Amino acid sequence: MDFAHLALARDPHDRLGLHRTDDAWLEDRWTRSGARVLVVSGTRVRPKDGALEWVSADEAPDGVRVLLGERDATTWWAVITGPEAAKEEQGQWFPLRGLLALFQEQSLGGEQAGLAPLVFHALGLAEWHWVTRFCPRCGGTLVPRAAGHELVCEQCGKPQFPRTDPAVIMLITSGAPGSDDERCLLGRGAQWPEGRFSTLAGFCEPGETLEDAVRREVLEETGVVVGDVTYFGNQPWPLPSSLMLGFHGRALTEEIRLDDDDVTEARWLTRAEMRAQAEAGTLVLPGGVSISRSLIEHWYGGPLPGSW
Ligand SMILES: [Zn+2]
Numbered sequence: 001m002d003f004a005h006l007a008l009a010r011d012p013h014d015r016l017g018l019h020r021t022d023d024a025w026l027e028d029r030w031t032r033s034g035a036r037v038l039v040v041s042g043t044r045v046r047p048k049d050g051a052l053e054w055v056s057a058d059e060a061p062d063g064v065r066v067l068l069g070e071r072d073a074t075t076w077w078a079v080i081t082g083p084e085a086a087k088e089e090q091g092q093w094f095p096l097r098g099l100l101a102l103f104q105e106q107s108l109g110g111e112q113a114g115l116a117p118l119v120f121h122a123l124g125l126a127e128w129h130w131v132t133r134f135c136p137r138c139g140g141t142l143v144p145r146a147a148g149h150e151l152v153c154e155q156c157g158k159p160q161f162p163r164t165d166p167a168v169i170m171l172i173t174s175g176a177p178g179s180d181d182e183r184c185l186l187g188r189g190a191q192w193p194e195g196r197f198s199t200l201a202g203f204c205e206p207g208e209t210l211e212d213a214v215r216r217e218v219l220e221e222t223g224v225v226v227g228d229v230t231y232f233g234n235q236p237w238p239l240p241s242s243l244m245l246g247f248h249g250r251a252l253t254e255e256i257r258l259d260d261d262d263v264t265e266a267r268w269l270t271r272a273e274m275r276a277q278a279e280a281g282t283l284v285l286p287g288g289v290s291i292s293r294s295l296i297e298h299w300y301g302g303p304l305p306g307s308w
Contacts, residue, residue, distance in 0.1 A: 003294035005235050008116040013069035020147040029075045030057050040126045042083030044093035066148030068118050078122035096123045124238030128162045167242045168213045169201040171295040174251040188265040196284045196308050199292045214247050222266045223257025235291040246291045278304045
């Protein structure tokens with residue numbers, strides 16, 4: 001079974017990390033013809049005619065020059081500018097969340113989907129630059145180095161590195177595996193419309209293993225006790241800075257208790273119920289490029305209709 005969420009990571013670029021501090025090398029690559037640059041205003045980019053626009057180095061504005069890496073014998077860059085352009089041209093610039101549909105439509109090998117890892121890299125760094133304004137130790141001014149991958153304090157010299165926050169996302173099941181009675185647990189977020197459901201998810205806390213984070217989040221959100229937890233796969237999700245780590249968990253109890261404000265409704269569904277409700281539109285599942293969709297369809301055993 002081919003999982004759509006993997007389309008977002010199918011063709012990773014060579015990040016060329018060892019060249020990030022080599023100024024002469026960077027300048028040579030920047031000025032070579034064929035370099036392609038994604039312009040980021042704050043944390044937003046501007047698609048044109050349903051595709052992201054990559055400009056030449058000559059056309060790029062001033063800003064923080066980020067080396068993304070090399071792919072297909074091309075050097076890929078981002079330039080992160082202030083948010084002014086996105087503010088002036090409202091409605092034309094989109095954050096990463098607004099671009100997922102673009103990747104999804106072309107997730108069967110289109111050029112846009114193939115470039116997703118570069119876009120995730122660029123916008124993940126832009127989000128980090130956006131929220132990391134001052135040195136957390138002394139409050140000093142931060143300046144970029146290492147081709148946009150480090151920020152260093154002008155006052156005390158302490159470097160800051162890009163953050164990635166581990167988040168767990170899990171499909172919880174109960175009953176004999178593979179049987180008609182086996183059921184999986186889905187939840188509806190407090191802000192979501194009626195019928196929209198997904199796998200449960202949450203952030204890993206300091207000092208906690210990923211498996212314990214799965215058990216704790218499911219217990220907090222639904223009151224269900226989880227035993228065995230196994231790894232499924234992962235997905236970069238810089239919205240703004242997560243890495244989604246997918247798991248499958250086996251429930252030890254089935255009683256649902258909703259004490260947490262994050263989840264307002266939770267359902268146990270057999271495969272037949274899932275199919276019937278998805279077809280009727282009373283159950284709307286996450287979009288194709290999310291790891292949540294892959295977790296659900298992996299358990300279900302094939303594609304399901306509808307998405308949000
Ligand atoms: Zn400092």
